[in-house]
Amino acid sequence: MEADVCVVGGGPAGLVLGLLLARDGVSVVVCEKHDDFLRDFRGDTVHPSTLDLLADLGLEKEFDQLPARTVTRLSVDLPDGAWPLADLSRLSNRHPYLAMVPQWDLLEMLATHAAQYPTFTLLRSTEVTDVIRENGVVTGVRTAEHGDIRARLTVAADGRHSTVRRALNLRSRDFGSPMDVAWFRLPRRDSDGEGLTAHYGAGRILITIDRGDYWQIAYVLPKDGYEQLVATGLPAFRASIADLVPALGDRVDTITDWEQVKILTVKVDRLERWHVPGALLIGDAAHAMSPIGGVGINLAVQDAVAAARILRDPLRERRLSSTVLAEVQRRRTFPTVGTQLFQRAAQSAVVRPLLAGNRPVTAPFPLRLLRRFPALQVLPARMVGIGLRPERLNRAP
Structure with a gap:
């Protein structure tokens, strides 16, 4: 051929x-x-x-x-409240x-x-x-x-x-990475929230991604930490999810086997x-x-x-x-x-200090700035949604 x-x-x-x-x-x-x-x-x-x-x-x-599903806003859920991160509706392109x-x-x-x-x-x-x-x-x-x-x-x-x-x-x-990611699903209900949210607690990071009838979950681990996670057992894993996102606590029992949890090695x-x-x-x-x-x-x-x-x-x-x-x-x-x-x-x-879990989790200055001046939320929105050099068809190189 x-x-x-x-x-x-x-x-x-x-x-x-x-x-x-x-x-x-x-x-x-x-x-x-x-x-x-x-x-x-x-x-x-x-x-x-x-x-x-x-x-x-x-x-x-x-x-x-x-x-x-469409998402226009990204937020970060911390112990001291939910903090806006990016507002894609502020983008000027055709699909904000x-x-x-x-x-x-x-x-x-x-x-x-x-x-x-x-x-x-x-x-x-x-x-x-x-x-x-x-x-x-x-x-x-x-x-x-x-x-x-x-x-x-x-x-x-x-x-x-x-x-x-x-x-x-x-x-x-x-360049290395301080983390790997455990990837799994949990049922989603119509009464749940929508969109994509990052949740942080002492030594833990969990990201919920709205897939319609289920939540795609990214559970961030310290690098090479999956074996230790498995060693703690499924009950402890389920409890850690419920502790970090209490709204999911009534459905963590749907995780019955480690085969439901896949590991993404980050590099x-x-x-x-x-x-x-x-x-x-x-x-x-x-x-x-x-x-x-x-x-x-x-x-x-x-x-x-x-x-x-x-x-x-x-x-x-x-x-x-x-x-x-x-x-x-x-x-x-x-x-x-x-x-x-x-x-x-x-x-x-x-990521590294959050996973270390050795200091209180509070909103850093950039998040406080984004809440005080919402117009600035277009900057992370552009970084995530469009990138530094978007390419279009038939544009001269």
Whole structure:
């Protein structure tokens, strides 16, 4: 099998890149190792800038048919009360809110739309095992199911545990993280609140995400703390949830087995070089993000939009070069570095001391400032919802 581009990974970045390139007549094969998109840790938050992109692609009506919840305000629940953090309704773009949509539905919509282009192929149940290299140039990938797939460009969009990244043995900077995340669900009732809220107590952080008929819960742990959590037992775990969010206390008994609790190992890193001759890495494959702010998916999609715009003409005109690949990295380095700096600062100034649990939990000065001057809530809203360098279709690089 041959194509102009082989994209490894059928997540948001991989499918958006494949769709945009196929839309412009570039032949693309997307390899997704699973037969469906149902995964743990699929981030279900669709940000305003991504909603604008879907509208630009003519997918707004299809997206509106998906089961969705909208969130306009983010808040922090502390022992001394609830504190506003971000007000997305103050944003000036077309979609001033977060849409909470099951990511598997979003990915199926993107795959269905991309399939209308004759130059697009999605290979499900296709696991990439290695890259093909000839004279120092990546010329495709090897798969267990379809043999070799040859391509003028291989793009790794296969996440923080990227097979392509490992095969290329690229150097990265690991910035570390003080936390991991336990991920589980609890039933939600119509009488409950809505939206996304962070709850803090002594040594504990819990985030509730409104998914309609259930709460998606992110229970933040100290790094490598999952074994200790399990050792304390399920009754103690359930009690800690009820203590932190009393409103959930009448349903924590629905957690009956540790199989219901999945662990997300958090890491923050960035490749020094996102490309080699014949290959490019984007999204978490190039820069693993912390879950703080939920911006990783948004950043990966913006990588894909920028890459599609920069690569389109060189691919069509058969003048792809390392200089072109480097331009993608140059374009996306500023928002990546800036976002990681923000996340690392939040980890050090907020997450680490909260998990240490050695001082009273009170609202820090920035939260007090945001409550006193509500207009300032647009600043964190822009950081979370739009990012530092939003990409739009057909914008000159």
